[in-house]
Amino acid sequence: MSARPGTVRPGGRTARVRTAVLRAAGDILAEHGFAHLDLADVARRAGVGKTTVYRRWGSVTGLVTDLLAELAHDAAPHRETGSLPGDLRAYALLVQREAADARQGALLRAVVAAAPCDGRTAAALRRFFEVRVEEWVPCVEQGVARGELPAGTDAAAVVRAVSAPLHQELLTTGVAPAPHAAECAARAAYAAAVAGAYAGAAPVTGR
Structure with missing residues (x-):
């Protein structure tokens, strides 16, 4: 049984082919959107045989899945500043820089636009965001351990609270x-976390 796209990072010529194909796919997505992503066109841009692309990725969604896996893998690692406000600021600025990047911002908008119409693309996009959140969760967990946040704080929810408004602005306005x-x-996000907004379910109050 073959591995899912993006789960194995090959070496040698195979790695060079994969890099060229993913670069070409990303360029087409950023320039023209998901609807214009065609495996034959990707092969021409990458300078590889069409048969190679079809055999390795099989479909446009297979290619996009691998592309998102590569983007998540290559994202900058989390940065620890010694305080949770500093860590959250570092993450927010990372998201902002990615959104402001002409290629990556456009690519993200294209994939998000396509996701509601294609289950596999939607799953790949969810996994992309999950990987990004998982990378920064330790910063919040360390903040809880230092007593900066209430015990029981949902670390992943705090990380998502940082990036959500930034992605929302990019996707709804088209402007980074x-x-x-x-x-x-x-x-x-930090103020809400300190106030206990992410520390378990809210208590039920009577009427």
Whole structure:
């Protein structure tokens, strides 16, 4: 049984072919959107045989799945600053820089637009975001251990709270958020976490 695209990182010529194909696919997505992503066109841009692309990826969704896996793998590792506000700020600015990147911002918008119409693309996109969140969860967990946040804080929810408004701005306006927006997102997520917003279910109150 063959491995899912993106789960094995090959070496040698296979690695060079994969790199060229994923670069070509990303360029087409960023320039023209998901609807114009065609395996034959990708093969031409990458300078490889069409048969190679069809045999390895099989379909457009297989290629996009691998592309998202590669983007998640290559994302900058989490940065520990010694305080949770500093860590959240570092993450927010990373998301902002990625959104402001002409290629990656456009690529993300294209995949998000396609996801509701294709289950496999939607699953790959979810996994992309999961990997990004998992990378930064230890920063929040360390903040809990230092007593900066209440015990029982959902670390993943805090990380998502930082990036969500930035991705929302990119996807709904088509304009990348500014660094100031990243600063605001980090401060808002931290303030909510300190207040206990992510520390378990809210208590049920009587009427």
